[in-house]
Amino acid sequence: MKKTLAFLLSLGLTVSMLAGCGSKTNETTAATDAQTESAAGTEKSTADDDAAATTTSDKTYKIGVLQYVQHDALDASNEGFFAALDDLGIKYDADQQNAAGEASSCQTISETLVNDGDDLIFTIATPAAQSVAGATSDIPILLTAVTDPAESGLVESNDAPGGNVTGTSDMTPVKEQIDLLKKLIPDAKTVGVLYCSAESNSVLQADMAKEACKAAGLEAADYTVSSSNEIQTVVESMIGKVDVIYAPTDNMIAAGMATVAMIANENKIPIICGEEGMVKEGGLATYGINYYELGYKTGEMAAKILTEGADPASMPIEYLSTEECSLLINKETADTLGIDVSSYDADSLYTAE
Numbered sequence: 001m002k003k004t005l006a007f008l009l010s011l012g013l014t015v016s017m018l019a020g021c022g023s024k025t026n027e028t029t030a031a032t033d034a035q036t037e038s039a040a041g042t043e044k045s046t047a048d049d050d051a052a053a054t055t056t057s058d059k060t061y062k063i064g065v066l067q068y069v070q071h072d073a074l075d076a077s078n079e080g081f082f083a084a085l086d087d088l089g090i091k092y093d094a095d096q097q098n099a100a101g102e103a104s105s106c107q108t109i110s111e112t113l114v115n116d117g118d119d120l121i122f123t124i125a126t127p128a129a130q131s132v133a134g135a136t137s138d139i140p141i142l143l144t145a146v147t148d149p150a151e152s153g154l155v156e157s158n159d160a161p162g163g164n165v166t167g168t169s170d171m172t173p174v175k176e177q178i179d180l181l182k183k184l185i186p187d188a189k190t191v192g193v194l195y196c197s198a199e200s201n202s203v204l205q206a207d208m209a210k211e212a213c214k215a216a217g218l219e220a221a222d223y224t225v226s227s228s229n230e231i232q233t234v235v236e237s238m239i240g241k242v243d244v245i246y247a248p249t250d251n252m253i254a255a256g257m258a259t260v261a262m263i264a265n266e267n268k269i270p271i272i273c274g275e276e277g278m279v280k281e282g283g284l285a286t287y288g289i290n291y292y293e294l295g296y297k298t299g300e301m302a303a304k305i306l307t308e309g310a311d312p313a314s315m316p317i318e319y320l321s322t323e324e325c326s327l328l329i330n331k332e333t334a335d336t337l338g339i340d341v342s343s344y345d346a347d348s349l350y351t352a353e
Contacts, residue, residue: 060091061120061306064113066132068125069101071254072277073170077124077144077295084299090306099128101228101255106131114139120302123167124295125251126152126201133165140305140312143167144298145291147201147249149317158317166312168298169319170249172274172288174205176322178212178246180287181272184329184339185244188270190219192242194235194260196252197224205248205274213246220246231256235263242269247283249274257281265336276328280350284337285329289320 067074078096085092095113099105110131113121120140123129129143133154144167149155156162158169181188191213195202206222213220221242225234231253238245245264247253253260254277261282264271273283275291297318304310327348334341341349 062118063092063094064118064121065096066123066128067098068128073275073291074124076291080292080295081299084296088303110135141165142302145170152200166315174208175212176287188243190242192223192238192245194223194247195250202250239267245271279328279330284333287327
């Protein structure tokens with residue numbers, strides 16, 4: 001304010017000098033008034049901008065969440081997403097919903113979230129994302145734990161989504177996982193690829209795994225389930241037919257991993273897993289992504305949409321790099337199977353508390 005007053009006083013002095021040189025008094029008065037109004041307008045604009053910033057930072061966003069099923073990987077993605085929002089200081093009311101692996105529940109929950117008028121809907125796993133995407137083309141949708149959003153019909157392309165859906169992919173380094181299989185079980189010849197045939201992301205990974213097995217000189221065969229009730233029967237059918245089981249980041253298998261591991265470990269069949277949560281449930285090992293970090297990356301994308309007006313249509317699907325993947329071996333499972341893992345770094349070995 002003092003600077004503004006000083007400016008006006010100096011302006012007045014200049015005007016008086018100009019008047020002495022023959023300028024019209026009404027013109028100099030008008031100039032002075034215009035400068036005064038301009039200064040006042042600048043101060044008002046600054047005050048309005050400050051008020052707008054305060055309003056934005058104080059806003060509480062409504063975020064709907066649809067998680068397809070409960071298991072360690074998807075839970076970690078959920079946790080990471082909201083950790084990112086917390087770290088960025090974003091206020092929110094979260095409506096957490098879990099479909100418990102039921103397609104009909106996905107549909108019902110999706111309709112409810114859309115009707116609630118959420119600012120953004122966060123979907124975890126392919127069936128959840130597909131259900132919500134089918135219910136709205138207006139509300140921004142962030143997905144995670146979807147291997148190939150384009151292949152799953154969720155976006156026009158992974159580089160340019162083109163609609164109201166974007167997010168992060170949990171594409172895992174399948175080739176590197178098969179390389180790990182060869183290293184840990186060098187005498188293996190046959191691999192049973194275990195997954196749910198109804199999950200498009202699992203079918204994609206299974207095809208990649210079979211190609212990698214062929215390149216590595218291994219025989220691979222599909223062992224599929226269509227419901228959780230089939231897991232025990234299908235795993236038991238593998239006994240005596242396969243040397244190793246490969247299980248991708250399949251939601252149904254992950255949720256039933258305790259059953260898979262119990263049967264496989266009793267019959268000395270190692271399991272190479274798509275993600276670390278499955279290893280903690282009794283699988284032998286994985287070289288995979290960190291789902292907490294994947295969820296965190298998705299939360300950062302959500303913040304851009306909510307606070308910066310970013311358009312999902314032009315936000316490419318994001319990934320964790322191979323360098324961000326990590327090795328995890330279940331020490332207890334290795335001991336049960338008689339596999340020596342003493343040469344591996346202690347940080348890579350998991351022991352249940």
